Amino acid sequence: MSATMIFVNLPVKDLDASKAFWAKLGYSCNPQFTDDTAACLVISDTIYAMLLTEPRFKEFTHKAIADTSTTTEALLCLSAESREKVDELVDAALAAGAAEPRAAQDHGFMYGRAFEDLEGHTWEIMWMDPAAVQG
CATH class of the missing domain: 3.10.180.10 (2,3-Dihydroxybiphenyl 1,2-Dioxygenase, domain 1)
Known part of the structure; x- marks a missing residue:
């Protein structure tokens, strides 16, 4: 059985600033799942944070951010x-x-x-x- 992975989805106001912040902490983004509305922050082999621009995040929920x-x-x-x-x-x-x-x-x-x-x-x-x- 493979390990369960987690993808935490987080809304961000400034995607470029968020990516730069996490890069300063030594983390990278998976380019396969990164574009101008989302960045897949790689925390470990099984933990990822999807940094989503607020408009992109709103596509997944009807609730307020x-x-x-x-x-x-x-x-x-x-x-x-x-x-x-x-x-x-x-x-x-x-x-x-x-x-x-x-x-x-x-x-x-x-x-x-x-x-x-x-x-x-x-x-x-x-x-x-x-x-x-x-x-």
């Missing part, structure tokens, strides 16, 4: 291989123009930080001690 300056549409969480990698990614996001919505959360066996990307989508980056998960 969330105003991320006043509402939270979702909390997107990615794992990191270490506490240091959490800090590296969030610090790179901040340097690329992201905002940090809250202080780091350190529970000893689990450490996490968050950033809001240029469009206001909240990304949680967390590390968990593998020994704590096992038992």
